[in-house]
Amino acid sequence: MGRKFFVGGNWKCNGTIDEVKKIVSTLNEAEVPSQDVVEVVVSPPFVFLPLAKSSLKPDYQVAAQNCWVKKGGAYTGEISAEMLVNLGVPWVILGHSERRALLNESNEFVGEKVAYALSLGLKVIACIGETLEQRESGSTIAVVSEQTKAIADKVSNWDNVVLAYEPVWAIGTGKVATPAQAQEVHAELRKWLEQNVGAEVAATTRIIYGGSVNGGNCKELAGQPDIDGFLVGGASLKPEFIDIIKSATVKKNA
Numbered sequence: 636m637g638r639k640f641f642v643g644g645n646w647k648c649n650g651t652i653d654e655v656k657k658i659v660s661t662l663n664e665a666e667v668p669s670q671d672v673v674e675v676v677v678s679p680p681f682v683f684l685p686l687a688k689s690s691l692k693p694d695y696q697v698a699a700q701n702c703w704v705k706k707g708g709a710y711t712g713e714i715s716a717e718m719l720v721n722l723g724v725p726w727v728i729l730g731h732s733e734r735r736a737l738l739n740e741s742n743e744f745v746g747e748k749v750a751y752a753l754s755l756g757l758k759v760i761a762c763i764g765e766t767l768e769q770r771e772s773g774s775t776i777a778v779v780s781e782q783t784k785a786i787a788d789k790v791s792n793w794d795n796v797v798l799a800y801e802p803v804w805a806i807g808t809g810k811v812a813t814p815a816q817a818q819e820v821h822a823e824l825r826k827w828l829e830q831n832v833g834a835e836v837a838a839t840t841r842i843i844y845g846g847s848v849n850g851g852n853c854k855e856l857a858g859q860p861d862i863d864g865f866l867v868g869g870a871s872l873k874p875e876f877i878d879i880i881k882s883a884t885v886k887k888n889a
């Protein structure tokens with residue numbers, strides 16, 4: 636089976652009730668390719684998840700932007716995977732570089748989170764990516780392989796995992812990876828999966844790109860053989876997110 640194109644919209648820590656309603660109506664009014672062609676998952680902040688989930692048309696799914704590493708309990712301020720299941724939220728983003736950098740989430744901690752969320756039946760968008768310093772020192776592949784290994788060490792079934800390659804230097808900077816730069820890392824990641832997890836997982840796991848994706852650069856990126864979709868930040872709050880969703884057809888016609 637081919638890898639269905641995947642477009643995630645990470646709203647990060649943005650939005651008001653009125654803004655959420657506006658984005659939802661833009662999405663609901665848009666004519667997007669069918670769910671056979673593209674899987675679209677939007678990720679509002681926790682507090683807006685029920686509103687987004689109940690008002691979006693069925694073409695769109697929702698994701699949380701994080702969850703706690705194990706069963707809920709005395710963890711003030713955290714949101715548990717059990718709560719997401721209870722709310723009917725199917726997806727969660729884990730290991731985003733902003734959390735790795737600002738909240739010191741280690742590779743191992745992210746691996747544990749991914750495994751726990753999967754064990755409860757959640758689907759996971761697992762984020763990895765190198766900093767500018769790491770890229771410039773030539774350690775990009777070593778860094779993303781290490782991050783992927785920490786996930787693979789804890790996860791036995793990859794069916795519900797989407798791997799998001801998000802170079803930190805491209806996030807929110809307007810400095811998008813070139814299609815060739817992104818393709819190179821995606822191909823290496825697929826090779827890593829093949830050699831360390833298995834050929835089937837390598838062939839079927841979607842590896843999506845994130846970092847300054849917009850309506851203008853999405854088509855060329857989508858045309859790369861190992862880019863199976865996007866995780867979009869800033870542009871997912873704007874009408875051009877629709878153009879990014881539509882870039883799925885580039886792949887279909889390839």
Ligand SMILES: O=C(CO)COP(=O)(O)O
Nearest residue numbers: 645806807846847868869
């Ligand atoms: O971090 C990102 C998505 O998770 C990317 O953010 P930008 O698209 O704003 O660069």
